[in-house]
Amino acid sequence: MIQQLKRPLADETATLSFGKAFAATLHAGLIIYLHGELGAGKTTLTRGILRGLGYKNVVKSPTYNLVEFYKISKLYCYHFDFYRFKDPSEWEEAGFREYFHANSICLVEWPEKAGDLLPVADLQITIYLSEPGRNLEIHAGTEAGKRCLAHWQEPSNL
Numbered sequence: 001m002i003q004q005l006k007r008p009l010a011d012e013t014a015t016l017s018f019g020k021a022f023a024a025t026l027h028a029g030l031i032i033y034l035h036g037e038l039g040a041g042k043t044t045l046t047r048g049i050l051r052g053l054g055y056k057n058v059v060k061s062p063t064y065n066l067v068e069f070y071k072i073s074k075l076y077c078y079h080f081d082f083y084r085f086k087d088p089s090e091w092e093e094a095g096f097r098e099y100f101h102a103n104s105i106c107l108v109e110w111p112e113k114a115g116d117l118l119p120v121a122d123l124q125i126t127i128y129l130s131e132p133g134r135n136l137e138i139h140a141g142t143e144a145g146k147r148c149l150a151h152w153q154e155p156s157n158l
């Protein structure tokens with residue numbers, strides 16, 4: 001089973017389209033970390049994923065509220081951004097641990113700001129600047145994550 005996937009993303013539309021397609025491989029219970037510098041495209045990719053999951057309204061960046069919450073049919077989706085954490089202890093104080101449960105997909109921007117307190121990620125997505133576009137890498141950290149990436153092993157999906 002493949003454990004990593006790499007993709008060039010030529011422009012914003014490519015990021016949104018990949019996110020939308022990637023959503024088809026996701027299911028409740030998954031934890032996804034999003035790495036990449038400021039403006040890399042983490043929120044844009046999440047916007048695509050939420051579109052793919054069936055969310056039709058505006059997807060805001062959680063930069064100021066730390067978390068944006070979406071309910072899509074029976075699925076809960078939490079989109080976090082911990083950039084503003086000054087100390088990992090803020091993660092415990094915020095009470096976010098309870099959001100990581102079997103019926104939710106959690107997408108976390110700036111997970112490194114919570115130190116090693118966060119639950120283990122099933123998938124780690126990194127977006128690298130490659131002006132004018134981006135390069136994306138996804139690594140599976142668990143068996144559930146590997147099963148998601150297995151979808152991209154199909155020649156028709158590469």
Ligand SMILES: Nc1ncnc2c1ncn2[C@@H]1O[C@H](COP(=O)(O)OP(=O)(O)OP(=O)(O)O)[C@@H](O)[C@H]1O
Binds near residue numbers: 009013015132
């Ligand atoms: N593949 C791409 N090629 C070029 N530009 C892109 C691509 N994907 C997204 N962008 C653009 O890059 C910017 C990324 O903004 P976005 O808010 O998604 O970044 P972010 O990684 O969430 O940043 P932050 O860490 O500040 O939250 C947007 O202006 C978006 O249009």
Ligand SMILES: [Mg+2]
Binds near residue numbers: 042043062
């Ligand atoms: Mg963002």
